[in-house]
Amino acid sequence: MPRDPRIHDISEGLFFIQRGWLNGNHFVFTGSKNILIDTGYVRDIADTEALINQCGLAIEDLDLIVNTHAHCDHIGGNREFQRRSDCAIALHPVDRYFIDQRNASATWWRYYQQDAEFFPTHQSLDHGDVLEQDGLAWQALHTPGHGMGQIALYAPDTGWLISADNVWDNDFGVLTTRIEGLDSPLRxxxxxxxxxxxxxxxxxxxxxxxxxxxxxxxxxxxxxxxxFIAEPQRMGRDQVRKIFLYTVMMRGPLTRGDLRQKVFTSPWYPEVCELYFGGKQETVYMDALEYLLGKGLLVEKDGLLDCTLTA
Ligand SMILES: [Fe+2]
Structure with a gap:
């Protein structure tokens, strides 16, 4: 069977796996210590495991899981993989605190109504700490903004950067100011x-x-x-659009009525409309829907809305 094209060889024993938008990407290090960076979304754990297996690694042989941050799309496999391998789990001390406190808002699952399971934590990876992988040293850099305890990992010898949700292709992870801090764009x-x-x-x-x-x-x-800093409404529009897409990815396909009901009764949507748009929930909803349909990110077929992005 040919190897899944989502797996990229970086160097000996080092793999990058490109997932979609509901599942964060992964890094797999195999060697004297087997390390997995980020574990995807809980619903897609079987796909995550199959991809890791194709890198030559069995879940049972994992030594360490590192999470770039504690949002649902990056920690979904933690509990199951930790249970099966008895590996350690490492996060930045801030996100470790939220996980240890069982805080379901800071970790997003309650705020954005996503699915996830809490898990045990074992190590902190603070700013300046180094993650060693068979001759390659990765520096942990605390990079708050999208997430309060988000880290990036930088290998000075090669210049490689595992940027987490700080840097994507012309974009970055949603700024959830009510959870991550009203100063999160500045951070x-x-x-x-x-x-x-x-x-x-x-x-x-x-x-x-x-x-x-x-x-x-x-x-x-x-x-x-x-x-975004110059015009905060742009940040609000970006948040509404991204979370609409995640909602459809998680729960879709949905009728317009179902999407509307989910959004209007959510913890996040009324707050975002209040923060950026003078509480105009109806207008914001229609504008976002029209935008996403116009861009082809949502499609409507037989009365059902579906998302065209890879989950
Ligand atoms: Fe993410």
């Missing part, structure tokens, strides 16, 4: 400046394709966050 701006100061070569993002020109990708995100 993301500072985190991006920190990344821009490094000698980055290739970026391996938390979602989307590999970015061969790291500095250009960081610069594009810096421009985007500057525009």
């Amino acid at each position: 993301l701006r500072d985190s991006l400046a920190r990344l821009a100061a490094l000698k980055v070569s290739t970026i391996y993002p938390g979602h989307g394709p590999i970015l061969p020109d790291g500095p250009a990708a960081i610069a594009a995100c810096q421009e985007r966050v500057a525009a």
